[in-house]
Amino acid sequence: MIDDSWVVIDKLKDVLAAAGYQVRTTTGALGAAKLIRGTDLCIVDFHMPGYDGAEMTKLLRGEGHADSGCLFYLYTSDPDVATRYAEHGFDGSFLRKGDEQALLPQVEAVFRTIRMRKLAQKMRDQRRF
Amino acid sequence: MTSEVPAGGDGARARDLSVGTKLALGIAAVVVALFVVVFLQISQRERQALVETKRSAATMTADLVATTLAAPLDFGDSDAIQVELDHVRQNRAIVGAVVWGADGAVVGQLADATPRPIPLVRTSRTVAGADEVEAVRGVVARGGKSVGGVALWFSLAAENAAYEASRARIFWLCVGLGVVTMALLVGLARVFIQRPLDELVRAVRRVERGEHDVTVRAKSRDEIGRLATAFNAMNAAITDREHRLDGARRELQELFDHMRQAIVVIGPDGKVRQTQSKEAARVFSEAAAAGDGWLAGVRAADLLYPGAEAWNAEVVAFGEWLTLAFATDPDDWSEVEALAPREVTLPGGRIVTLELRPIRDDDRVGRIMLLATDETDRRRFERRAREQGEEHARQLAAMRRLVVGGGQQFVGFLEGTRRRFATARQVALAGDASGRLDAAALRRIFQLVHTVKGEARAFDQGELASWMVALEERLAELRLEQEAAAQSDEADQAPASRPVGRARSEIVAGVDAAVAMLDGAERLFVEASPIGRAALEQTTVRRSDVDRLMKLTAGRDDEIGRIAVRLASRPLGEIAAPLVESAGAWAESAGKRATVEVEGRELLVPMPAAGVLPGVLTHLVRNAIAHGIEAPSLREAKGKPAAGAIRIALEHREGKLVSIVVEDDGVGADGPLAQAARERRALRAVDFEPARGEAAARASSPDASDLAGRKVGLPAVVAELATVGWEARVETREGKGSTFSLGPAPGPGA
Numbered sequence: 004m005i006d007d008s009w010v011v012i013d014k015l016k017d018v019l020a021a022a023g024y025q026v027r028t029t030t031g032a033l034g035a036a037k038l039i040r041g042t043d044l045c046i047v048d049f050h051m052p053g054y055d056g057a058e059m060t061k062l063l064r065g066e067g068h069a070d071s072g073c074l075f076y077l078y079t080s081d082p083d084v085a086t087r088y089a090e091h092g093f094d095g096s097f098l099r100k101g102d103e104q105a106l107l108p109q110v111e112a113v114f115r116t117i118r119m120r121k122l123a124q125k126m127r128d129q130r131r132f
Numbered sequence: 133m134t135s136e137v138p139a140g141g142d143g144a145r146a147r148d149l150s151v152g153t154k155l156a157l158g159i160a161a162v163v164v165a166l167f168v169v170v171f172l173q174i175s176q177r178e179r180q181a182l183v184e185t186k187r188s189a190a191t192m193t194a195d196l197v198a199t200t201l202a203a204p205l206d207f208g209d210s211d212a213i214q215v216e217l218d219h220v221r222q223n224r225a226i227v228g229a230v231v232w233g234a235d236g237a238v239v240g241q242l243a244d245a246t247p248r249p250i251p252l253v254r255t256s257r258t259v260a261g262a263d264e265v266e267a268v269r270g271v272v273a274r275g276g277k278s279v280g281g282v283a284l285w286f287s288l289a290a291e292n293a294a295y296e297a298s299r300a301r302i303f304w305l306c307v308g309l310g311v312v313t314m315a316l317l318v319g320l321a322r323v324f325i326q327r328p329l330d331e332l333v334r335a336v337r338r339v340e341r342g343e344h345d346v347t348v349r350a351k352s353r354d355e356i357g358r359l360a361t362a363f364n365a366m367n368a369a370i371t372d373r374e375h376r377l378d379g380a381r382r383e384l385q386e387l388f389d390h391m392r393q394a395i396v397v398i399g400p401d402g403k404v405r406q407t408q409s410k411e412a413a414r415v416f417s418e419a420a421a422a423g424d425g426w427l428a429g430v431r432a433a434d435l436l437y438p439g440a441e442a443w444n445a446e447v448v449a450f451g452e453w454l455t456l457a458f459a460t461d462p463d464d465w466s467e468v469e470a471l472a473p474r475e476v477t478l479p480g481g482r483i484v485t486l487e488l489r490p491i492r493d494d495d496r497v498g499r500i501m502l503l504a505t506d507e508t509d510r511r512r513f514e515r516r517a518r519e520q521g522e523e524h525a526r527q528l529a530a531m532r533r534l535v536v537g538g539g540q541q542f543v544g545f546l547e548g549t550r551r552r553f554a555t556a557r558q559v560a561l562a563g564d565a566s567g568r569l570d571a572a573a574l575r576r577i578f579q580l581v582h583t584v585k586g587e588a589r590a591f592d593q594g595e596l597a598s599w600m601v602a603l604e605e606r607l608a609e610l611r612l613e614q615e616a617a618a619q620s621d622e623a624d625q626a627p628a629s630r631p632v633g634r635a636r637s638e639i640v641a642g643v644d645a646a647v648a649m650l651d652g653a654e655r656l657f658v659e660a661s662p663i664g665r666a667a668l669e670q671t672t673v674r675r676s677d678v679d680r681l682m683k684l685t686a687g688r689d690d691e692i693g694r695i696a697v698r699l700a701s702r703p704l705g706e707i708a709a710p711l712v713e714s715a716g717a718w719a720e721s722a723g724k725r726a727t728v729e730v731e732g733r734e735l736l737v738p739m740p741a742a743g744v745l746p747g748v749l750t751h752l753v754r755n756a757i758a759h760g761i762e763a764p765s766l767r768e769a770k771g772k773p774a775a776g777a778i779r780i781a782l783e784h785r786e787g788k789l790v791s792i793v794v795e796d797d798g799v800g801a802d803g804p805l806a807q808a809a810r811e812r813r814a815l816r817a818v819d820f821e822p823a824r825g826e827a828a829a830r831a832s833s834p835d836a837s838d839l840a841g842r843k844v845g846l847p848a849v850v851a852e853l854a855t856v857g858w859e860a861r862v863e864t865r866e867g868k869g870s871t872f873s874l875g876p877a878p879g880p881g882a
Contacts, residue, residue, distance in 0.1 A: 010641070098441075
């Protein structure tokens with residue numbers, strides 16, 4: 004999770020960790036690059052001082068993580084920004100920022116999608132489709 | 133009769149004509165053909181009869197004439213011949229006659245008649261033609277001598293006229309008979325064939341429209357009757373099957389409607405099929421409202437995620453799951469089903485758990501049944517029960533603290549913690565103009581937070597302890613950024629992209645939040661016990677009175693001064709009690725076992741040391757568990773008991789406290805502790821300051837655990853003791869344990 008507010012991060016980290024996810028957090032670019040390695044999903048705040056979320060994501064993708072399989076999801080309470088996630092270089096978008104209970108099912112949905120795509124590929128390979 | 137004529141057609145095509153029409157046309161054709169034959173036959177016979185009569189007459193007349201002309205012809209008497217011919221002429225029927233002699237010459241003709249030639253064929257004959265009968269006779273005289281011949285022509289005009297009249301009568305008779313016959317036959321066909329068929333057709337149409345009480349009367353036992361009987365039997369069978377099918381459908385719908393679950397069936401197009409239970413309309417009420425209570429045709433994604441955007445992560449996941457599910461072999465369903473959404477929260481906070489099952493269609497998934505259970509009430513009840521249980525546990529813990537004399541301790545914890553938060557706030561606000569905090573300030577704040585964390589754990593303040601953990605992590609990040617900023621400043625580069633000036637406000641905000649939690653803990657303590665407020669106030673008042681008395685008697689060595697000191701002191705047992713309770717749990721969380729023994733529980737620890745000792749002892753006990761005590765298996769391998777032993781004791785001489793000892797039987801100490809032990813000196817803050825770059829490593833170290841995080845416990849001990857003029861010394865025995873001795877620091881001259 005990358006967000007300039009550690010209060011937000013702390014709340015969300017507890018909720019996601021309780022659901023069984025391993026969560027690494029940072030409030031700035033300095034720690035982000037190191038934490039991306041081995042990550043499946045990176046949730047990025049959009050409005051941050053210095054970098055906005057799109058620039059942060061572009062930077063992280065450019066630092067050799069483009070093929071890492073990590074998905075970058077925008078996290079915002081602004082529906083207009085959320086709708087244009089692809090323009091900003093994200094793979095998807097989470098809405099209702101600040102509502103930690105609303106984030107958890109969305110994160111679970113993303114991980115299910117990841118596993119579904121792997122299963123579909125496996126079935127195709129085994130010619131079970 | 134009915135017939136189906138194509139619209140716009142010029143006439144009826146044969147296959148569109150009704151049976152009645154076809155029968156009527158067929159009957160008409162047959163009757164007409166029959167009566168034409170009859171008419172012709174009768175007509176022909178009538179004419180034959182008429183002609184035969186004339187012929188007979190002509191034969192007789194010709195014979196007679198031939199006889200009477202024998203003598204005139206023999207004698208060649210032309211006049212006699214002519215007389216005979218005139219005589220013949222009286223017969224009006226004779227329209228022509230010619231007599232010839234033996235030489236073949238004409239010897240007489242009929243007067244007033246068209247002369248006739250001698251027939252070519254002169255043998256005796258009587259031949260009927262269309263208009264005349266020709267009678268030819270050879271005349272034979274006496275002795276058999278042929279003397280000539282005679283030919284008579286008889287007119288058939290009268291017979292023909294009679295024939296025509298008769299023919300007309302026959303014609304109309306035939307027509308009349310034909311019409312009657314046709315009418316009779318068509319009528320019979322209509323009665324015995326077409327009407328029963330029409331009745332059957334009407335009955336079939338009624339069955340087609342869904343009517344059940346349809347029977348056809350079988351009026352005969354012929355094929356039509358048997359067809360009617362068969363129809364009645366077939367209709368009864370259909371009606372019975374439909375009733376049973378309706379019954380089964382109603383039972384199934386009743387079963388659906390009485391099930392607790394909302395049931396809908398999803399088709400391969402991702403939309404709800406016709407089938408749904410009553411509960412489904414209630415659970416998915418938003419979608420049902422748009423369809424007048426029916427969900428058929430609604431997208432399943434709109435049922436589960438109404439109003440959500442198409443790119444919503446849950447909508448995307450569900451869409452991909454449906455595609456995968458319908459393309460999967462039913463035998464592999466369990467793999468796919470494991471990736472289905474398990475639960476959704478509908479508008480209004482309704483929580484619905486989901487179960488998706490395949491409906492096979494041959495060897496593929498034809499439809500998917502969604503069973504949704506409204507768990508809202510159950511979750512609400514469970515949450516309430518859990519909250520009540522937690523509340524009860526909190527109250528129980530608060531009561532327990534009071535029962536074991538924790539009132540004093542807890543109040544001491546509250547006061548000490550508030551003091552530490554105030555200090556942290558002060559240090560944070562004392563940053564430079566840009567809000568930056570130097571390493572020393574961060575370190576001090578970290579020590580204070582770390583101490584509060586340990587004490588909060590000891591007093592079951594889990595929420596406050598967790599908040600302190602979060603604050604520690606944030607401080608570690610700030611330390612990292614501060615190091616990076618310092619390095620970039622040194623290299624004369626642009627400052628780090630994020631200013632660390634926000635550190636002050638962040639820390640202050642975090643501390644303020646922690647103070648609010650502390651206030652909440654105090655409120656709970658008071659509310660949980662009927663005497664809580666009284667104990668709190670009593671303790672607070674007593675402590676403030678004692679503090680005031682201490683100030684007033686400061687430096688006095690008389691009885692009042694000594695009494696004041698005793699009043700301000702606290703028994704070691706009271707200070708160490710929370711550690712005795714909590715040490716076992718701390719050790720278990722680290723995969724170890726440990727017990728704390730207190731010697732000299734009743735001995736008094738004077739203030740102000742008694743104020744800082746809870747935090748200090750907490751650090752030392754947690755440090756002993758984290759770094760001193762070994763894992764049970766290692767201990768047993770070394771011949772030690774599985775559980776580590778930590779001893780807290782108060783050493784005194786002549787009634788005066790000398791030191792407080794914290795001793796463990798672990799592995800002993802290394803690093804700066806061992807160095808200090810060798811040098812036989814007190815521990816100093818500088819002993820624990822990290823080298824440049826090591827702070828960053830400590831900050832992100834995976835060893836930075838909750839029990840003894842980031843090697844700040846001992847520095848915090850040194851700092852806390854220093855505030856009351858005490859110091860800490862250590863002795864260590866490799867493989868056998870360490871002993872920390874806490875006591876007043878010697879004066880400047882020592």
